[in-house]
Amino acid sequence: MRHQLEQLIEYALNKKASDLHFYKNDEHLQIQLRTAKGMCSLHQDLWDPKLFSYLKFIAGLDLTNPKLPQSGSFSIEIQGKKIDARFSILHNQHLETGVLRLFAMKSDLKIEELTSDQEAIDFMKQLTHFRQGLFLACGPTNSGKTTTIHAILHEIALSKRYKIVSLEDPVEIQDPLFVQLQVNEEEGFTYEKGIEQLMRHDPDIIYIGEIRSAYCAKKMVNCALSGHLVVSTIHAGNAKEALFRLLDFGIEAYDLIGLVSGVFAQRLYQTPSSRKECIYEIVDRKEAETILLAKEYSTNHVRLEQRIQRALESNRIEDEQAKFDIQALQA
Numbered sequence: 001m002r003h004q005l006e007q008l009i010e011y012a013l014n015k016k017a018s019d020l021h022f023y024k025n026d027e028h029l030q031i032q033l034r035t036a037k038g039m040c041s042l043h044q045d046l047w048d049p050k051l052f053s054y055l056k057f058i059a060g061l062d063l064t065n066p067k068l069p070q071s072g073s074f075s076i077e078i079q080g081k082k083i084d085a086r087f088s089i090l091h092n093q094h095l096e097t098g099v100l101r102l103f104a105m106k107s108d109l110k111i112e113e114l115t116s117d118q119e120a121i122d123f124m125k126q127l128t129h130f131r132q133g134l135f136l137a138c139g140p141t142n143s144g145k146t147t148t149i150h151a152i153l154h155e156i157a158l159s160k161r162y163k164i165v166s167l168e169d170p171v172e173i174q175d176p177l178f179v180q181l182q183v184n185e186e187e188g189f190t191y192e193k194g195i196e197q198l199m200r201h202d203p204d205i206i207y208i209g210e211i212r213s214a215y216c217a218k219k220m221v222n223c224a225l226s227g228h229l230v231v232s233t234i235h236a237g238n239a240k241e242a243l244f245r246l247l248d249f250g251i252e253a254y255d256l257i258g259l260v261s262g263v264f265a266q267r268l269y270q271t272p273s274s275r276k277e278c279i280y281e282i283v284d285r286k287e288a289e290t291i292l293l294a295k296e297y298s299t300n301h302v303r304l305e306q307r308i309q310r311a312l313e314s315n316r317i318e319d320e321q322a323k324f325d326i327q328a329l330q331a
Contacts, residue, residue, distance in 0.1 A: 001054040008047055009085070010078050012102065015040070018142055022098040024052045034142070036270050038321075052098060059087035067091045073170060086170050103172045109151045114144070116316055117307075120280040123262065124148070128155050131162070131204065133261035133285075134224040136243075138236040144268040144278050145233045146172050146209075153178065153207060153231065166207035167194040183209075195219045208232040217249035224259055238304045238329060239263040239283040240291050253292045260288040265304050269311070269319035279304070279311050279322075305329035 008031075012020055017033035017040075024030075029049045031042040056063060059072030071088035084103040089096060111124050127135055137145045150173045157164055157177035164178035169191070171180045179201055181194055189197075191208070192215055198206060211217050211234045224230040236242035242263050246256060263283040271277045281304035283291070290298045297303065305326045311317045 001050060002058075004047060004051055005054060005058075006076065006078060008051070009076060009083060009102065013078065013083070018102060020100040020102070022052055022055075022096075022100070024049050024096040024098070025094060036268070036276060036319075052096065055087050055098065055100065056089065059085075061087070061089065066096075084171075084174065103170075103174075108154060109147060111151050111155060114148055114151060115278045115280065117280060117311075120264070120278075120282060123264070123280075123282045123284070124152055125155075127152055127262055130229055130261045132224070132227055132229055134221065134256070134259050135229070135231045135261045136239075136246075136263045137231075137233045137266070138239065138242040138263070139266045140235075140237075142268065143266050144276075145266060148264070148266065148278065149207065149231055149233070150175060153205070156205060162204040163202065164205045164207065165198045165201045165203035166209070167191065167198050168207070168209035179203075191216050192219070195223070199223065203228065205229045205231065210234070211245075211249070214249040217246055217251055221246075221251055221255055221259070225255070229261070236265070238265045239281050240297060243283075243288060243291050247292075257289050257292050258285070260292075261285055263288060267304070267308060267322070267325055269308075269317040269322050272315060272318045277311070277317050279308050279317065281307055303329070 012033055015033055015035055017035050019034040021032040022029060027049060029047060029052055031047060033040045033042065058074045061070045061072045062068065069090050071086060073086045075082055075084050086101045087098060089098045111121055115121065137149055139145050153164055154175055154177065156162060166178060166180045167183065168180060169183035171182045174180065181198055183189060183191055183194055191212055195208065195216065206223055206228050208220055211220060211232050220230050220232055234242050234245050236245050242265065247253060262285065265281040267279050269277055269279060287298060287301055308322050308326050312322055
């Protein structure tokens with residue numbers, strides 16, 4: 001059964017899939033891959049429901065409670081390369097579903113490999129020299145936020161002058177150059193507990209995987225106010241919405257003014273050469289202050305939808321999703 005799993009994961013990696021979706025109904029197993037082009041169904045008879053049960057086993061799920069929503073993780077070697085994976089399951093009366101997330105990104109990805117936009121590259125390079133403040137990334141799932149942040153942190157870590165500690169759920173990209181703590185809610189190690197623990201590691205730079213609550217937001221701001229550089233992600237459509245989310249969490253605008261070092265919103269698209277290209281909206285310290293005071297962008301700010309449109313017109317990207325994203329951002 002392990003060989004079948006290795007074959008499936010190898011196939012998914014060759015298709016550049018980030019997730020595998022499983023639908024188990026009676027004696028049938030349907031599989032879909034999430035790729036940059038969307039969901040892709042596999043029409044096959046090689047992998048059967050036994051594989052679904054095997055995934056539960058190697059992910060360390062509680063097999064005595066099959067109807068309980070669960071998630072677990074495991075590592076597997078594919079063509080000599082270690083692949084980390086997380087498997088999550090849900091169950092209803094007639095159907096079991098599972099999602100296998102693959103973490104196959106290399107830890108030494110360079111900032112220059114993320115985008116061809118020199119302005120965005122220069123902005124992220126500038127962030128690697130900051131030693132205090134708050135830096136936020138936002139965008140939908142699978143937009144490359146984690147990859148971008150790890151590329152920035154990796155470049156900082158290469159200097160070997162600063163201690164970086166991260167709190168993630170899960171650790172998607174393992175980097176030996178800094179300390180990575182993984183949230184484990186089953187054992188009581190939540191984001192709230194984790195933030196308290198990571199401060200005991202005497203960090204210079206703190207990466208909090210996601211701001212999920214008002215408590216986390218306030219703790220994060222306190223860390224930044226105490227002289228640390230704090231990096232995190234937040235669910236928001238664009239950079240302005242990201243700052244507004246912090247206000248919704250109860251953070252005062254006067255605490256954020258001067259504290260926010262930068263914000264970027266991003267989307268990930270296919271290029272004509274079938275590569276991936278990140279498109280970034282950039283908000284620096286001055287623009288963040290304008291948004292917080294005026295509740296609006298400055299007149300000369302280039303919004304995310306404008307940057308996506310420029311990328312389409314210059315043929316940097318070739319992706320139907322980009323047109324829908326422009327419409328959604330303009331709404």
